[in-house]
Amino acid sequence: MARIRVPLRIILSITIVTSYIIMAIIGPHFYPNIAEKWDDLDLWKNNPPNAPPAFYGELRGLPKTEWLPGEYVDGRVIFTYDFKYSKVPRDILVLANSTRKIRITIITPLNESYTLYEGDPFPDGIYIGRNLLFAPDWERMKTEKCPNLDKKVMLRPPFSILFTEPDTQDCFNNPKLVKGKYKIILEPFYFPDEKFSPKESARILVQGESYGVLGTDPFGRDVWAGFIGSTRDTILVTIEGAFIAVGLSFLLGMSGAVRGKVGRLSNLISRLLTIIPLLPFVGAVAIDLGTFNASKQMATARPIVVAFILGLIVAGEASRSVRAIVKEELRKGYVESAIALGGNWSWILKKHMPRVLIPYSLHQFSITIPKILALITLLGFFSIVPGFNWGSIMSQTVVMGRTSLYSYNLNWWQVLPVAVSIAVLSVSFTLIATWIEDEFMKV
DSSP states (O other): OOOOOOOHHHHHHHHHHHHHHHHHHHHHHHSTTHHHHHTOGGGGTTSOTTOOOHHHHHHHTOOBOEEOOEEEETTEEEEEEEEOOSSOOSEEEEEEEOSSOEEEEEEOTTOOEEEEEEEOOOTTOEETTTTGGGOTTHHHHHHHHOTTOOGGGTTSOOGGGGGBOTTOSOTTTSOOBOOEEEEEEEEEOSSTTOOOOTTOEEEEEEEOSBOTTTOBOTTOOBHHHHHHHHHHHHHHHHHHHHHHHHHHHHHHHHHHTSSSHHHHHHHHHHHHHHHSOHHHHHHHHHHHHEEEOTTSOEEESOHHHHHHHHHHHHHHHHHHHHHHHHHHHHTSHHHHHHHHTTOOHHHHHHHHSHHHHHHHHHHHHHHHHHHHHHHHHHHHHTTEEESSSHHHHHGGGEEEOTTSOEEEOOOHHHHHHHHHHHHHHHHHHHHHHHHHHHHHHHO
């Protein structure tokens, strides 16, 4: 038997597929319980919604979302923010683990000092930007930095005023930003000489205009965490569906090639499966079997059920091809000889058909996976999510608005990882399927 030579493109394709399988296995360990956390919107409330990835922010000069380093110095906690961007962050969130009244002061690179807050720390934190109008030094800040600030914006002052040069003419539309290191100081102030103890802690989150590896969705959820965490269910449902599709096509195709009631019934089923519209049928069945989750999405309790539905509906075309192959083999001389010697149909199918159908089944398995993968993701556009998979991410491009109407937020950083993954896996499996088919033709 001649040794099979595996081309480089097939080796690369197998490597890519293997990489995704490994990611599906180990991904959830990096983000444990991500499926349960994904719909708990309170866990993501501190993240900026609809923020692009950090690498894109670097290219565009957008501030990134980051926790500031702080140090305990003589009873005060001092944080340093290195501002070097062309746009100000969305807000600054101060989280203080203390029961004392606190004072928050900022010192700019120009050595300007402004008190931003005095009072009790809130459990959910203190937002500097949204409470800027109530800052103790607001009037002085406004007078020194933006003397011409329009009274119409006073109820919602621009956060950029905090980072603006003195005597700026237009802080709202054309702020002159001061880049450098800003010091944010937290200290107790109610009693004279009061100090924080080392056990009292504080953290500061800068809510920037960019976030993490793949940004955030409209609810502030980490798209990278969702993508990695949802890969397992995606790959699992896809592989299960492909195995079911190949198995059913094998069964329906072989039984449909023989004479009798079984053959006619199998042939009828396979014909029906070829004419049923894929997406509407799967969506309708998934909705019928599903429930609504916290994000107002349709979620099925058992993804294996959707895998079976997908496998069943995709098996139609393949079963017709299997039937044609079996019919052709049954016309060959060695099969007729076996029948003449008394062989029954069951024995002939088990004895002679596997050597022809197994290579074809491998080919069919390779081209079925991209189909099911695309169907799962497309279901997400309609908020029909079987389990926690890539459709969960895609479904957030369609979000419920305040008027109870659906609106499309096509954030490219949400669509890109899923679209690229589907494209890469589809090309890889197609190359593998083509190679298997070529090798099969040589036999």
